[in-house]
Amino acid sequence: MAAPGLRPGLLRVTDQAFVTLATNDVYCQGALVLGQSLRNHTTSRKLAVLITPEVSSGMRSVLHSVFDEVTEVDVLDSAGSAHLALMQRPELGITFTKLHCWTLTHYSKCVFMDADTLVLCNVDELFDREEFSAAPDSGWPDCFNSGVFVFRPSLKTYNLLLQFAAEHGSFDGGDQGLLNSFFSNWATADIGKHLPFLYNLSSSAVYTYSPAFNHFGRDAKVVHFLGETKPWNYKYNLQTKRVIQDGTISGSVHQLSFLALWWNIYSASILPLIEKLQKMEESESEEYKHTFNRVEITLKKVSPSVPPLLQVPVLPEQTNEKNPTVCSPEELAFKAQPVCEAELSGSTAHLSEPDRPSEQLVFHPALQETSELDEVARSVSELSICFKPEEPNPEDERRKWEEGRMDYMGKDAFEHIKKKLDAFLH
Numbered sequence: 444m445a446a447p448g449l450r451p452g453l454l455r456v457t458d459q460a461f462v463t464l465a466t467n468d469v470y471c472q473g474a475l476v477l478g479q480s481l482r483n484h485t486t487s488r489k490l491a492v493l494i495t496p497e498v499s500s501g502m503r504s505v506l507h508s509v510f511d512e513v514t515e516v517d518v519l520d521s522a523g524s525a526h527l528a529l530m531q532r533p534e535l536g537i538t539f540t541k542l543h544c545w546t547l548t549h550y551s552k553c554v555f556m557d558a559d560t561l562v563l564c565n566v567d568e569l570f571d572r573e574e575f576s577a578a579p580d581s582g583w584p585d586c587f588n589s590g591v592f593v594f595r596p597s598l599k600t601y602n603l604l605l606q607f608a609a610e611h612g613s614f615d616g617g618d619q620g621l622l623n624s625f626f627s628n629w630a631t632a633d634i635g636k637h638l639p640f641l642y643n644l645s646s647s648a649v650y651t652y653s654p655a656f657n658h659f660g661r662d663a664k665v666v667h668f669l670g671e672t673k674p675w676n677y678k679y680n681l682q683t684k685r686v687i688q689d690g691t692i693s694g695s696v697h698q699l700s701f702l703a704l705w706w707n708i709y710s711a712s713i714l715p716l717i718e719k720l721q722k723m724e725e726s727e728s729e730e731y732k733h734t735f736n737r738v739e740i741t742l743k744k745v746s747p748s749v750p751p752l753l754q755v756p757v758l759p760e761q762t763n764e765k766n767p768t769v770c771s772p773e774e775l776a777f778k779a780q781p782v783c784e785a786e787l788s789g790s791t792a793h794l795s796e797p798d799r800p801s802e803q804l805v806f807h808p809a810l811q812e813t814s815e816l817d818e819v820a821r822s823v824s825e826l827s828i829c830f831k832p833e834e835p836n837p838e839d840e841r842r843k844w845e846e847g848r849m850d851y852m853g854k855d856a857f858e859h860i861k862k863k864l865d866a867f868l869h
């Protein structure tokens with residue numbers, strides 16, 4: 444199947460990729476808009492996103508609909524002594540995570556882009572550049588800005604970077620300081636490794652040199668919303684399709700138009716994906732129902748973050764292997780003070796607590812140790828097992844009456860019989 448957004452007939456370069464990073468669901472929104480903007484401008488390269496365990500399962504599935512590859516990495520990974528040194532430098536956690544892009548060695552060359560960037564046109568020509576290419580930083584132009592850079596994945600470079608991070612740290616506490624120190628000859632060695640500023644146009648540059656922006660700005664290729672306030676921090680009116688202005692952005696028409704573009708992509712392409720997922724989660728969150736051997740199992744889900752796939756198959760798989768029709772509470776993986784125990788044998792349910800009505804047995808979830816079940820435990824508030832009433836067989840019913848085995852408390856209770864008589868007489 445053709446990748447989403449790929450123009451028919453466009454040759455795909457499968458060993459090169461745009462790579463971004465999102466360590467949480469909030470930054471995922473930026474990553475999604477970036478990915479969508481690359482798709483909109485029909486990139487021929489693959490799209491890869493690095494995520495960390497904090498990213499929810501729902502957001503992961505949304506990421507999969509935009510990116511070719513979603514790779515989970517640890518915020519801090521085990522890497523020998525470099526790792527230990529980094530552990531004492533918690534501020535480098537995110538820096539370290541970005542460094543993981545060098546481990547994507549199934550690509551020969553990549554372009555890293557921050558999740559707060561947005562492409563305004565096709566920028567595939569960036570792959571003509573060599574490692575390490577980046578654009579000058581607007582605050583200190585002898586340093587590059589690490590929001591957009593060209594690199595070659597390599598475990599050797601990755602390990603050297605880790606070692607460097609452990610030994611020298613980062614002069615700004617982030618990835619930019621570290622990378623500038625590591626690729627320290629960037630400023631002077633090779634002008635070919637200086638990307639034009641248009642490939643990493645920081646929105647703040649609009650303020651600092653507005654004549655240049657007015658002159659060159661129309662050729663901008665990548666906008667970078669660097670700084671504390673990101674596009675997703677603004678309010679947007681979905682009806683009027685306008686960013687709701689407040690004091691912080693009132694001065695810049697350009698910044699507003701970039702923000703509006705970001706929000707247009709978000710509302711047109713990303714929001715529908717998120718809404719679709721939410722709807723699915725809502726319907727799934729009500730109940731998962733399974734029926735086997737006339738026993739209906741209802742799983743009520745409380746955590747929207749656990750994928751339904753994980754929850755659905757667990758219970759039927761817990762049946763006794765020797766006799767698949769027997770399923771004790773333990774085998775249902777529920778132990779520790781069940782309110783009532785049930786064992787299914789063939790099609791009959793035997794209850795060990797006769798006082799309790801057979802229609803509804805409720806087990807409070809204390810699940811067994813397996814990791815899969817632990818996952819379920821986190822997402823399940825309540826398991827109820829409902830015994831479906833048997834279809835009454837008139838022959839059986841008559842025999843029961845003849846043998847004196849009437850259901851006095853249930854359907855054969857006097858009030859029911861009276862009702863039937865009344866209905867018959869009237």
Ligand code: UDP
Nearest residue numbers: 464465466467470557558559590669670671
């Ligand atoms: N990032 C992330 N989670 C965070 C902070 C940063 O995933 O909590 C990633 C994301 O790709 C982001 C990049 O690291 O774009 C650099 O951070 P940011 O863009 O916030 O820094 P700035 O460009 O504003 O200096």
Ligand code: MN
Nearest residue numbers: 557559590669
């Ligand atoms: Mn950034």
